[in-house]
Amino acid sequence: xxxxxxxxxxxxxxxxxxxxxxxxxxxxxxxxxxxxxxxxxxxxxxxxxxxxxxxxxxxxxxxxxxxxxxxxxxxxxxxxxxxxxxxxxxxxxxxxxxxxxxxxxxxxxxxxxxxxxxxxxxxxxxxxxxxxxxxxxxxxxxxxxxxxxxxxxxxxxxxxxxxxxxxxxxxxxxxxxxxxxxxxxxxxxxxxxxxxxxxxxxxxxxxxxxxxxxxxxxxxxxxxxxxxxxxxxxxxxxxxxxxxxxxxxxxxxxxxxxxxxxxxxxxxxxxxxxxxxxxxxxxxxxxxxxxxxxxxxxxxxxxxxxxxxxxxxxxxxxxxxxxxxxxxxxxxxxxxxxxxxxxxxxxxxxxxxxxxxxxxxxxxxxxxxxxxxxxxxxxxxxxxxxxxxxxxxxxxxxxxxxxxxxxxxxxxxxxxxxxxxxxxxxxxxx
Numbered sequence: 023x024x025x026x027x028x029x030x031x032x033x034x035x036x037x038x039x040x041x042x043x044x045x046x047x048x049x050x051x052x053x054x055x056x057x058x059x060x061x062x063x064x065x066x067x068x069x070x071x072x073x074x075x076x077x078x079x080x081x082x083x084x085x086x087x088x089x090x091x092x093x094x095x096x097x098x099x100x101x102x103x104x105x106x107x108x109x110x111x112x113x114x115x116x117x118x119x120x121x122x123x124x125x126x127x128x129x130x131x132x133x134x135x136x137x138x139x140x141x142x143x144x145x146x147x148x149x150x151x152x153x154x155x156x157x158x159x160x161x162x163x164x165x166x167x168x169x170x171x172x173x174x175x176x177x178x179x180x181x182x183x184x185x186x187x188x189x190x191x192x193x194x195x196x197x198x199x200x201x202x203x204x205x206x207x208x209x210x211x212x213x214x215x216x217x218x219x220x221x222x223x224x225x226x227x228x229x230x231x232x233x234x235x236x237x238x239x240x241x242x243x244x245x246x247x248x249x250x251x252x253x254x255x256x257x258x259x260x261x262x263x264x265x266x267x268x269x270x271x272x273x274x275x276x277x278x279x280x281x282x283x284x285x286x287x288x289x290x291x292x293x294x295x296x297x298x299x300x301x302x303x304x305x306x307x308x309x310x311x312x313x314x315x316x317x318x319x320x321x322x323x324x325x326x327x328x329x330x331x332x333x334x335x336x337x338x339x340x341x342x343x344x345x346x347x348x349x350x351x352x353x354x355x356x357x358x359x360x361x362x363x364x365x366x367x368x369x370x371x372x373x374x375x376x377x378x379x380x381x382x383x384x385x386x387x388x389x390x391x392x393x394x395x396x397x398x399x400x401x402x403x404x405x406x407x408x409x410x411x412x413x414x415x416x417x418x419x420x421x422x423x424x425x426x427x428x429x430x431x432x433x434x435x436x437x438x439x440x441x442x443x444x445x446x447x448x449x450x451x452x
Contacts, residue, residue, distance in 0.1 A: 042237065045431075048120065048342065050319060050419050057406070061244055067450060069155075073238075086223070087420060088132070088350075089132075089133060089143055090134065091133055091144050092134075092141075092154060092350070093113065093134035093136075093141060093143075095427055097274050105173055110235045111136050111137055111138045111140070112136065112137055113135075113136060113137075113416070114136055114137045115134075115135065116132035116133060116134055116135065116237075117132070117135055118130060118131075118132055118133075118134055119131055119132070119133050126421030135399050136425065156350055164194050164415075164419060169403050169404065170187040170190045171187070172403075173190050174186065174187065174190065181286075187233045191412075194415055194419075195411075197415060197418065197419065198366065198411065198415070200406055200418075201414060201415070201418045204418065205252060206274065207274070208274055208275045208277050209241075209251060209271065209275045210241070210243050210244070210275065210276070211275060211276065211277045211278065212249075212276075212277060212278045212279070212280075212449070212450070213241035213243055213249075213276065213277075213278075213279050213280075214242055214243075214244065214278065214280045214281065214327065214438075214439065214442050214450070215241070215242040215279075215281045215283065215383060216239060216240070216241045216242070216251070216281070216282050216283070216389040217239070217240045217283045217284070217387050217389050218237065218238070218239050218240075218282065218283070218284045218285075218287070218390070218452075219238060219242075219284065219285050219306075219387050219390045219391065219394065220235040220237050220238070220285070220287065220395060221235065221236050221237065221238065221394045221398070221412055222234065222235050222236075223235075223236065223401065223407060224405060224406045224407065224409050225255075225406070225407045225408075225409065225410060225413055226395040226406060226407070226409060227410075229410075232257065233257075234255055234256065234257055234410070234413070235252070235255070235256060235257065235259075236254070236255050236397075236417055237254040237259075237267070237287075237412065238250065238252075238253055238393060238394070239251040239252050239254075239267075239271070240389060240390045240393060241279075242383075242389075242432060244439065244450075245431055245435075246431070246432050246435030246436075246438070246439065247428060247429070247430070247431055248389065248423075248425075248428045249428070249430075250393070250425055251271065251276075252267075252271075252422055253414065253417055253418065253421070254267055255410050255413060259287075259288070259289065260288060261288075261289030261290075261292045261293045262289070262293075263289070263291045263293075264287070264292075264293035264294070265293040265296060265297060267293075267295055268294060268297035268298065269297055269369065269377045271297075272297060275412070278298065278300065278301075278449055280301065280302065280449065280450075281301070281302045281303045281372070281376075281384055281441060282294055282298070282301050282302070282303050282304065283303055283304045283305075283306065283384045283387055284303070284304070284305060284306065284387070285305070285306050285309050285387060286305060286306075286309060286310075286313075286366070291303050291369055300449070302375065303368075303369050303372060304369060304370075304372040304373055304384050305366055305369040305370050306386055306387045307334050307373065308360070308385075308386045308387075309387075310363070310366065310370060311327075311330065311334070311335075311367065313358070313362065314330070314359050315327070315357075317356060317358065317359040318356055320327065320412065326353060326356065329345075329348075329349050330344040330349065332348075332349075333345045333346050333349065334370075334373070336374070337372035337374075338374055339375075340373050342371070342374060343367075346360065346363055346364075361392060373385070375445075376441070376445075377439050378422065379437045379440050380441055380442065383432065384440060389432075393421075393424065394423050396420070397417060397420055397424075398419075399415075400416060400420040400422075401416060401417075404416070430444055439452065
């Protein structure tokens with residue numbers, strides 16, 4: 023009680039700033055503090071709480087003073103001036119409005135109006151009820167993976183701002199036009215290496231909870247820097263879908279991809295051969311190994327793996343094929359597991375065409391799996407997304423933070439691009 027009394031003593035002229043005036047035509051809806059009053063009150067501040075309370079108390083009068091200044095410029099004459107007579111427009115009192123700011127929480131103000139309804143203030147625009155700084159904080163927390171309930175609690179505890187889950191959703195929806203712009207932005211003409219992989223989430227669709235994939239395409243540009251080319255959300259897609267995605271990349275300016283590294287996504291290799299016929303398609307070796315070992319007895323895995331290494335670590339394709347044949351004879355009980363190596367050999371054997379420096383980069387899809395690990399940190403608090411848009415909003419906001427750190431070229435890029443320029447002299451200009 024003593025603290026409240028002290029604040030009231032320090033700021034008597036500002037105590038009632040949140041009380042709505044009885045008459046909306048009141049000439050002075052809020053007291054405008056003078057410099058002398060400001061200095062007098064400032065000298066009496068003793069604690070940090072006093073400073074905070076004083077700062078909050080200044081928000082409404084300051085905004086009010088700015089509105090009054092704008093209104094004075096709008097009709098072109100000062101309040102009560104005779105020069106405004108017979109001009110066709112005049113002041114018409116005030117209307118009440120409650121705004122939310124990070125400094126003072128909910129604040130009541132009185133917005134001036136004119137008889138023609140033409141006055142549109144810049145400090146607080148029509149229909150604007152929440153300060154952009156508050157919106158930025160909400161969007162930032164959403165991007166870090168906080169739930170709407172957590173954001174509501176945090177804004178109330180720290181900023182004394184009371185918001186609803188619907189307000190959080192409406193505020194974050196403002197990024198949707200930015201997402202559309204990002205999805206259609208121009209891309210580079212050539213990407214030496216492109217990775218494509220999926221990460222799965224639960225999403226509500228037509229009243230059902232279904233598993234949907236966020237397909238991410240990560241490119242390495244000619245400078246050796248990573249660039250997220252796009253995010254596509256879908257279910258079990260086929261060649262037709264992938265052809266549409268790759269044609270979208272072409273429409274955005276991509277003319278050539280040297281190496282396309284991917285997991286075993288159905289229909290993608292066929293679509294890639296149509297959209298980018300010169301592109302070398304490479305399946306992820308690690309995923310292939312994992313799929314093979316699923317069928318191998320636990321006690322035989324170590325010996326089997328030692329033999330399998332002679333295939334995927336062979337120096338040439340010829341040696342790799344010889345070692346694969348030797349494995350089929352040595353492990354006849356697992357011929358069905360090795361059958362997939364023969365079926366997928368055209369995409370797996372691409373690996374052997376390149377020197378060691380390039381192999382290290384395309385050996386796995388670790389570059390894009392690293393991105394997925396960071397996505398999971400953000401999305402782990404949401405077990406089920408209400409719709410595709412909510413998932414896309416969170417992934418796009420997350421990638422904004424993640425990609426800010428992609429300022430350096432990948433390791434040993436000078437050697438890698440040098441090797442690729444020798445292998446593809448007509449396609450790379452350094």
